[in-house]
Amino acid sequence: MALTGIQIYKLLPQTNCKECGFPTCLAFAMKLAAKQVELSACPYVSEEAKAQLEESAAPPIRLITLKSNGYEVKAGNEVVMFRHEKTFYNKPGLFVKLQSSALEEEVKSLAKRIHDYCVNYVGIELQVDGFAVEDDTHQPDKLKATLAAIRSVSNKPVMIFSDYPENLGPALEQLDNEVPLIGCATSDNWEKFADLAKRFKAALAVKADQIETLAELTEKIKGKGVEDLVLVPMGKNLGHELMLQTQLRRLALKANYRPVGYPTLAFCSSQAQMVQAIAKYAGFLVLDAFAEDLLYPLLVLRQNIYTDPQKPIQVQPGLYEINNPQPTDPVLVTTNFSITYFSVANEVESSGYPAHLLVTDAEGMSVLTAWAAGKFDAERIAKAVRAANLEEKITRKRLVLPGAVAVLSGEVEAELPGWEVRVGPREAVDIPKFYKQVLQVN
Numbered sequence: 001m002a003l004t005g006i007q008i009y010k011l012l013p014q015t016n017c018k019e020c021g022f023p024t025c026l027a028f029a030m031k032l033a034a035k036q037v038e039l040s041a042c043p044y045v046s047e048e049a050k051a052q053l054e055e056s057a058a059p060p061i062r063l064i065t066l067k068s069n070g071y072e073v074k075a076g077n078e079v080v081m082f083r084h085e086k087t088f089y090n091k092p093g094l095f096v097k098l099q100s101s102a103l104e105e106e107v108k109s110l111a112k113r114i115h116d117y118c119v120n121y122v123g124i125e126l127q128v129d130g131f132a133v134e135d136d137t138h139q140p141d142k143l144k145a146t147l148a149a150i151r152s153v154s155n156k157p158v159m160i161f162s163d164y165p166e167n168l169g170p171a172l173e174q175l176d177n178e179v180p181l182i183g184c185a186t187s188d189n190w191e192k193f194a195d196l197a198k199r200f201k202a203a204l205a206v207k208a209d210q211i212e213t214l215a216e217l218t219e220k221i222k223g224k225g226v227e228d229l230v231l232v233p234m235g236k237n238l239g240h241e242l243m244l245q246t247q248l249r250r251l252a253l254k255a256n257y258r259p260v261g262y263p264t265l266a267f268c269s270s271q272a273q274m275v276q277a278i279a280k281y282a283g284f285l286v287l288d289a290f291a292e293d294l295l296y297p298l299l300v301l302r303q304n305i306y307t308d309p310q311k312p313i314q315v316q317p318g319l320y321e322i323n324n325p326q327p328t329d330p331v332l333v334t335t336n337f338s339i340t341y342f343s344v345a346n347e348v349e350s351s352g353y354p355a356h357l358l359v360t361d362a363e364g365m366s367v368l369t370a371w372a373a374g375k376f377d378a379e380r381i382a383k384a385v386r387a388a389n390l391e392e393k394i395t396r397k398r399l400v401l402p403g404a405v406a407v408l409s410g411e412v413e414a415e416l417p418g419w420e421v422r423v424g425p426r427e428a429v430d431i432p433k434f435y436k437q438v439l440q441v442n
């Protein structure tokens with residue numbers, strides 16, 4: 001459990017020498033408890049106190065970073081059970097399984113498709129994070145060749161899984177300056193895996209169907225000098241998997257139980273498993289197969305859960321021209337909340353009607369929320385019109401407000417003399433009908 005300010009104060013020299021930049025040791029202790037200063041700012045902390053303070057300052061779930069040439073996938077460092085308490089930090093890495101029994105050309109072609117797969121969601125590019133190679137032939141040469149085939153088309157991080165740790169050496173020797181994940185260490189083979197992880201500086205996955213066994217294994221492996229561990233709790237079914245994942249997160253966060261203070265990995269073969277693992281609480285997912293129709297909703301789900309609820313996804317405020325608008329075409333107004341922007345922009349674009357889309361700075365809020373918070377009003381809209389130089393650019397001055405803020409039309413007219421202010425539809429889906437029926441554009 002993290003120490004309180006008073007507990008930290010008791011470990012400090014209590015001389016109030018001010019060298020840390022604070023007037024008293026107590027003030028410094030309070031800042032340290034809030035993680036707003038570094039312990040190193042006090043030069044007089046004893047070695048014994050340092051050890052205690054550093055232990056309490058360590059994150060309850062260790063940060064594990066898998067690396068390859070140009071890529072990094074992080075898991076861990078989470079501090080809450082529920083996203084609304086603060087935020088979740090590191091999106092679970094999505095890795096697609098490839099088997100060593102596949103033909104080299106098949107591996108290359110599939111790995112290339114996985115590498116290139118990219119979807120654009122509200123302006124954010126979402127992709128798969130890497131590859132999980134399974135030694136299903138139990139032949140070191142085949143494993144090595146599979147990894148080489150992947151590396152010929154992609155540099156994304158890899159995981160390598162085998163029941164026989166001795167099979168992994170030749171494959172791992174090919175990886176230059178990378179941090180892969182290897183596994184899975186069990187009660188039967190953990191020593192060999194620990195030696196291998198140490199030799200190749202790899203992170204190590206540890207597998208068991210009980211939390212007690214996982215905790216025993218991590219302590220033994222840590223004793224061998226391997227600290228970058230990932231837990232693989234093997235549930236009997238979906239419900240059991242959820243229970244294990246939740247208990248592990250609880251033990252790490254609420255009881256600060258260090259033996260399970262590591263991110264987890266889930267092997268997923270069904271969509272339900274994938275969705276559950278993203279929501280609660282896997283740090284890495286290994287997907288059984290590459291299926292684009294499953295990946296798209298999964299990537300979007302992950303993006304939404306791992307977005308800071310206090311920082312909405314935003315687009316840059318300003319003027320966006322859609323379908324090559326002329327100076328006589330209307331100006332549509334909206335806010336810079338990404339989902340609002342893309343709903344409007346996509347409807348206009350697919351309708352084929354031209355528009356100047358004026359996106360105001362509403363601190364990333366949607367139209368009604370921004371209006372209620374005083375971030376989307378006549379003054380701001382008028383300011384955005386002037387900032388975009390629309391007085392000069394537009395010859396037929398028509399401004400279309402979102403239907404949800406029809407109440408603003410009078411004030412906007414007063415702020416923008418010479419502009420014809422129209423009230424548009426409440427829903428973006430009705431924009432084409434509005435063009436046809438109200439603006440009378442064919």
Ligand code: SF4
Nearest residue numbers: 016017018020025042
């Ligand atoms: S430098 Fe250390 S001893 Fe001096 S006031 Fe700060 S915390 Fe106290």
